[in-house]
Amino acid sequence: xxxxxxxxxxxxxxxxxxxxxxxGDTHTLDxxxxxxxxxxxxxxxxxxxxxxxxCSLHPEMSADELAxxxxxxxxxxxxxxxxxxxxxx
Amino acid sequence: MSxxxxxxxxxxxxxxxxxLRAGSFAxxxxxxxxxxRSGLPDVARSIHVLYGNHAFEIAPDFxxxxxxxxxxxxxxxxxxxxxxxxxxxxxxFEPLPRDQAPAFLEWGLNWCIAASCHQWITIHAACLERDGxxxxxxxxxxxxKSTLCAAxxxxxxxxxxxxxxxxxxxxxxxxxxxxxxxxxNASIELIRAFEPDSVWGPETYDTAxxxxxxxxxxxxxxxxxLQPARPAWIVFPRYEAGAPPLLTPRSKxxxxxxxxxxxxxxxxxxxxxxxxxxxxxxQCDCYDFSYSKLDDAVEVFDWLSGQLPAGTV
Numbered sequence: 001x002x003x004x005x006x007x008x009x010x011x012x013x014x015x016x017x018x019x020x021x022x023x024g025d026t027h028t029l030d031x032x033x034x035x036x037x038x039x040x041x042x043x044x045x046x047x048x049x050x051x052x053x054x055c056s057l058h059p060e061m062s063a064d065e066l067a068x069x070x071x072x073x074x075x076x077x078x079x080x081x082x083x084x085x086x087x088x089x
Numbered sequence: 090m091s092x093x094x095x096x097x098x099x100x101x102x103x104x105x106x107x108x109l110r111a112g113s114f115a116x117x118x119x120x121x122x123x124x125x126r127s128g129l130p131d132v133a134r135s136i137h138v139l140y141g142n143h144a145f146e147i148a149p150d151f152x153x154x155x156x157x158x159x160x161x162x163x164x165x166x167x168x169x170x171x172x173x174x175x176x177x178x179x180x181x182f183e184p185l186p187r188d189q190a191p192a193f194l195e196w197g198l199n200w201c202i203a204a205s206c207h208q209w210i211t212i213h214a215a216c217l218e219r220d221g222x223x224x225x226x227x228x229x230x231x232x233x234k235s236t237l238c239a240a241x242x243x244x245x246x247x248x249x250x251x252x253x254x255x256x257x258x259x260x261x262x263x264x265x266x267x268x269x270x271x272x273x274n275a276s277i278e279l280i281r282a283f284e285p286d287s288v289w290g291p292e293t294y295d296t297a298x299x300x301x302x303x304x305x306x307x308x309x310x311x312x313x314x315l316q317p318a319r320p321a322w323i324v325f326p327r328y329e330a331g332a333p334p335l336l337t338p339r340s341k342x343x344x345x346x347x348x349x350x351x352x353x354x355x356x357x358x359x360x361x362x363x364x365x366x367x368x369x370x371x372q373c374d375c376y377d378f379s380y381s382k383l384d385d386a387v388e389v390f391d392w393l394s395g396q397l398p399a400g401t402v
């Protein structure tokens with residue numbers, strides 16, 4: 001388990017659980033979304049990172065499909081309060 | 090155990106009633122001691138039957154809980170009679186009909202543990218052990234958890250608890266209560282037929298859960314109630330009429346969410362709760378299990394007990 005300023009994360013092969021120490025909320029994420037969360041913490045572009053993670057997971061998918069999936073992942077991160085709007089791009 | 094102790098069955102029913110009336114009777118369930126006061130004869134009979142193999146003390150210096158089951162001191166003592174449950178003199182619940190007194194004691198003790206034992210992560214789950222490894226069965230009411238637990242506890246699995254899995258955040262061990270198993274409605278006849286020699290408490294009708302009763306825990310479970318076990322499997326059971334037995338691996342991330350949703354104190358424990366559940370799920374193999382026949386279920390769990398989980402060293 002990795003600890004940092006805000007999130008505690010337990011990662012498994014099929015996803016991860018995230019504990020938000022600021023809110024006390026717990027979330028589960030798929031691995032591309034988790035990569036997006038890590039990118040946000042490092043100040044890297046989130047949607048691009050999620051897209052790259054999805055590419056390696058689903059090489060059979062078209063670029064459009066992957067882009068739509070990446071947008072969905074980022075939207076879910078935003079809705080769950082894990083990702084601020086300005087961090088997305 | 091190094092210290093000699095007396096079992097409840099060593100007391101005559103009259104002696105037990107006397108100690109209960111005086112409020113000096115203290116029952117040991119797992120590592121917890123509950124001091125119980127009650128002048129109600131059916132409560133005494135129920136304790137005598139269901140806890141016959143458990144250790145007790147008389148007026149010990151310390152008890153975890155001080156509870157009482159009594160009739161209210163108002164008209165409801167006489168008209169449309171009721172019974173109330175108290176802990177430390179406070180009444181956490183509304184009264185229930187008088188004939189539900191024995192069951193009220195069981196439910197009240199469950200509440201005491203769930204509401205105050207934050208030294209453990211408490212999960213609404215059955216928990217059983219075999220060969221040193223524990224299986225945790227979290228499930229909402231109506232899923233067949235207690236029925237399955239009752240069957241397994243009479244087919245080679247040691248009962249730790251029917252209702253509350255108690256998980257130590259430091260060691261991740263599951264601790265036992267070895268208390269009676271709460272069964273309701275059709276499950277009662279099912280287990281009576283499955284285990285004809287089983288011993289039962291009184292049946293209570295027209296409760297919020299329907300017809301309920303309690304099954305005395307097997308002797309071995311009580312004798313070993315101070316032995317914790319290492320959880321190795323988390324299985325979400327579901328009874329489905331006519332369904333063949335089906336054990337399906339489930340995602341650990343999804344298990345985490347459903348597991349913590351069944352916890353009574355995950356939220357209040359904050360970071361410690363997250364850490365404990367995360368480590369626990371990492372060390373366990375996780376499954377969904379649907380079934381309709383108990384014999385099939387026992388066979389599947391026998392098979393499972395022979396499979397060392399991936400996290401086992």
